[in-house]
Amino acid sequence: MTCLETLRRIVDRVLAVRESIPLVLLIASSLGFYLVSPAFLSPMNLSNMFAFIPELGIIALGMTMLLTAGVFDLSVGAVFAFAPLLTYTIVNQVGIPLELAMLVGFAAAMLIGLINGLLVTKVGISSFLVTLGMMLVVRGLGLYMSAGYPQKTLGGDPIIQTLLVGTVTIGPVTIYAGLLWFIGLAVFLHFLLRRARFGNWVLATGGNGKSARARGINTDAVTIRLFVFMSFLASFAGLISATRVGSAYPIAGDGYELETIAMAVVGGTSLFGGRGTIIGTVIGVILIRSIRNGIILIGVPGLAYNMFVGIIILVAMSVQALLERRNAS
Amino acid sequence: MSESTAPLVEMLGIVREYGKVQALGGVDLAVQPGEIVTLLGDNGAGKSTLIKILSGADRPTSGEIRIRGNAMRFRSTRDAIALGIETIYQDSALVEQLSIGRNLFLGREPSKSRGPVHWMDRTQMDQVTEELLKRVGISKKLSAHTPITALSGGERQAIAIARAMYFEADLIVLDEPTNNLGVEETHGVLRFIREAREAGRSCVFITHNMHHAFQVADRAVVLRLGKKVADIPRSEMTVERIERIIMGLEDGEAVASVG
């Protein structure tokens, strides 16, 4: 009897830490994939898997900050495609050096974020509607500008190439520059959210905006800054991706908005604001990426593949939501 | 008007209209240093509206606010807080998801860093929080890291009050602070208001409980339908009279001059 009670207490203690559920899911799913297909944990597959992590992961980090402040951004996938497309169109067709063109791409992205932020805070439209509209505008602009054709991204400045897509090989493992950016950003944002004044304001803005304003916090400024930062991160991730694959595609990043929201929420960040965890998002990113990788590896038919990913995301989010309700009562 | 004789706060001809609804129809209110004013009136009389304007949370349609004799225009609560006006709202203004410590310092987190990122000084936050919890008498089972969701209504009110204590405001505005409180916590709030006066601070204190008002107030101001109908010093206050004024059965003819 006491044995069962002790077990219960341990389970309760573990469940109280938000990040423990995605961690348990990650370990369980990895173990499952490994048992069916031992190649899952081979160095080659792991480094292959981690090569794809940063691009979505960087967006998911920004999305975590936005969700914590009580908003989200559906235009990230479109910005992910548009900013590098703009950058390399200028490079290829106007002949401006890549460094300058990159600044133009980032500036355009941040302007998009600024408009998102202003519409949400000053006009008072929900972030769902604002960024859904912005997604269509930006995606349409990219397609119109490019007539649907990709821009080649090869042959740029070697230093920039190295910074964006360089690799380090240690034994059988290859580490990409993007992964280092992702790790660096994750560490910075984790401390920003937990230990900095701004982090406290982000949590308060999402938790109870009215109280935050009563304490003299400019919640509009907090939200606008996060939208600008989010768009910058999406354009940066897009630039890494376009440079890595050799072309900037106008339809790149399709569906990334929902996948990154799922990564954050699966990791323990609340969809309703006020609670966010960067560590959880890092786990969520790895979890969803490894599931995508694993189900191909164990031979789920290609056409059923998205269905599986969708089901797993729904299950993980439901578990998270049920626990939130349990902890609230 | 010289600085030393000017009231701490003077509100003149405050009007607040919501579309066609006039919540306040030209209200004057003055508070002297070290004075406790109780703001009374029926539901919807305009009390909360008046103090929201005083705390910078809302802006008047017309009218003027003077702090220590100087005309001021509050654009946000930040402006009022910077001038020493702390407000404890009717619906306790804490962020449930944050810990006690993070709530206490919200908006004014101590920081030693000078770089672009202001890291919080968490040692100081924890220390001050533990001290304040002791002072308001709820340190028994609560630490700086306890989330607000784990607190009772009275404990939450006490946190909001601890915040006003720590930041040493010149004027503390309380909108029905004794609502939902038990006997012990209510006494805590009233004791806090008296201590604030002894420390030379002023209070504006909204309540529906006449008994509480009489225990601490130096002066009673009664609002009725958005107008000030009485301004009575302590010596002339009686429960029957004020109740009749609130209900509109008697004029508060002797609107006492302030000073």
Ligand SMILES: Nc1ncnc2c1ncn2[C@@H]1O[C@H](COP(=O)(O)OP(=O)(O)OP(=O)(O)O)[C@@H](O)[C@H]1O
């Ligand atoms: N945002 C608003 N929009 C429209 N009318 C409002 C608004 N806020 C207040 N009012 C109106 O202004 C009047 C005064 O409201 P207020 O909240 O100041 O009353 P109160 O004296 O604090 O009442 P109570 O004792 O019930 O708290 C009411 O008639 C109310 O309906």
Ligand SMILES: [Mg+2]
């Ligand atoms: Mg009120």
